Amino acid sequence: MKNFKVNQTENFRKRAHDLIPSGAHTYSRSDHVFPENTPAFFTSGKGAICQDTDGNSFVDYGLSLCSVSLGHAYPTVTEAIKGQLGKGNSFSRPSILEGELAEELVELFDNAEMIKFSKNGSDVTSAAIRIARAYTGRDLVIRIKEQPFHSFNDWFIGSTSKSGGVPEAVKKMVLRGSYNDLEGIRSLFEENPKKIAAVILEPMTFEEPKDGFLHKVRELCHKNGSLFILDEIITGFRWDLKGAQHLFNVKPDLFTIGKGFANGFPCSALLGPRELMELGNLEGPVFLLSCTNGAELVGLTAAQATVKVFKNEPVIQHIWDYGRKLKDGMKELIQGSGLSDHIHITGYPCRPGLSFQETDLASSLELKTLFVQEMIKGGILMDHIAISYSHGENEFELTMEALNSTLEVFSRCIKNRKVKPAIEGKVISPVFHY
Numbered sequence: 001m002k003n004f005k006v007n008q009t010e011n012f013r014k015r016a017h018d019l020i021p022s023g024a025h026t027y028s029r030s031d032h033v034f035p036e037n038t039p040a041f042f043t044s045g046k047g048a049i050c051q052d053t054d055g056n057s058f059v060d061y062g063l064s065l066c067s068v069s070l071g072h073a074y075p076t077v078t079e080a081i082k083g084q085l086g087k088g089n090s091f092s093r094p095s096i097l098e099g100e101l102a103e104e105l106v107e108l109f110d111n112a113e114m115i116k117f118s119k120n121g122s123d124v125t126s127a128a129i130r131i132a133r134a135y136t137g138r139d140l141v142i143r144i145k146e147q148p149f150h151s152f153n154d155w156f157i158g159s160t161s162k163s164g165g166v167p168e169a170v171k172k173m174v175l176r177g178s179y180n181d182l183e184g185i186r187s188l189f190e191e192n193p194k195k196i197a198a199v200i201l202e203p204m205t206f207e208e209p210k211d212g213f214l215h216k217v218r219e220l221c222h223k224n225g226s227l228f229i230l231d232e233i234i235t236g237f238r239w240d241l242k243g244a245q246h247l248f249n250v251k252p253d254l255f256t257i258g259k260g261f262a263n264g265f266p267c268s269a270l271l272g273p274r275e276l277m278e279l280g281n282l283e284g285p286v287f288l289l290s291c292t293n294g295a296e297l298v299g300l301t302a303a304q305a306t307v308k309v310f311k312n313e314p315v316i317q318h319i320w321d322y323g324r325k326l327k328d329g330m331k332e333l334i335q336g337s338g339l340s341d342h343i344h345i346t347g348y349p350c351r352p353g354l355s356f357q358e359t360d361l362a363s364s365l366e367l368k369t370l371f372v373q374e375m376i377k378g379g380i381l382m383d384h385i386a387i388s389y390s391h392g393e394n395e396f397e398l399t400m401e402a403l404n405s406t407l408e409v410f411s412r413c414i415k416n417r418k419v420k421p422a423i424e425g426k427v428i429s430p431v432f433h434y
């Protein structure tokens, strides 16, 4: 077990909580979602390693909420940005780069004729919903209740437990189906004839689509005059270079990308066919996406440099290979410790999932708190598992070493029927219930 210095960041933490609701500008970066021994702040990162304010290093499986796909401070991306910075970042007319990157991405994806960039995933999924509503003249949207997030905008947040401030009328506009439950979604269509504008979903989170689920939802949408929208903010540039839509051979009417394709810099995009996207022309009815910083060049430059690496190097292959090795290695150790009933490794190798089985000893969140806490002691940040192009043999070895120690603690706690006392602080809690 590594012996980390008692950190000197408590003062910074207090100041942040004084000034910022929940102490962080992204809820999923706040203290609530991490065990108390997690560093309060990270100050730098290189490759798959990040460093806290006391200079302690951690193998990073958080990767800034899945967005740092190549690795921190990836040299070609950093160099490209430096090159742009000396020439200014934002002008009163568009840049050539906007068009160049648009061309590269429209060419890359199977189902895109036009594209619109923005700065985050929330904007572009909201824009997809707006087009669907304008195109169909309908208000209702179906989403998948197990999928945690599409947007911080009203249409989505109104359908979660954190819906304060969203008008009642808006809250009623989102219906919730279940992943792989085609009949449930069919019933929603039957109960709301000619009222559903779209179904929006991630092609996959941790559960694989079964029995042609994606294709059948698409069919159901089209039979009912609705659009089929894929949120590929996470799956794009992770499941496949051309997105999970390519891997599963399913054609969305509209889709979004965000995390991963600019290696943690701000860039996201909505893509789709001309017929739908042109509703967002100035002559059309939809105010699609338009913000002052939409054209800033750091994000676009980072995206172009990142996509270039994805296209020219085996990034996707590496993410899958590392993920396969990680899943296998973790499963073997968990099995060897007799903990297979308590800790499950799920998902595809490109995005392994971690889940904890509730027992009479502890809730799944308590078990997760203990796990993440012990991994942190071993120098591994693993509140979820995202893999980058920079994760290699060294990171793998460190992970297995930390996991070994973590599982020893876990086994002892379970054997002695004392899980809760081993948690050194509060239990983590999700941002909201979805």
Ligand SMILES: Cc1ncc(COP(=O)(O)O)c(C=O)c1O
Pocket (backbone or CB within 6 Å): 065, 119, 120, 121, 122, 123, 125, 149, 150, 151, 152, 202, 231, 233, 234, 258
């Ligand atoms: C699947 C999915 N869609 C959309 C979003 C929203 O993206 P952003 O946080 O960039 O607004 C997220 C963010 O976590 C996401 O995971």
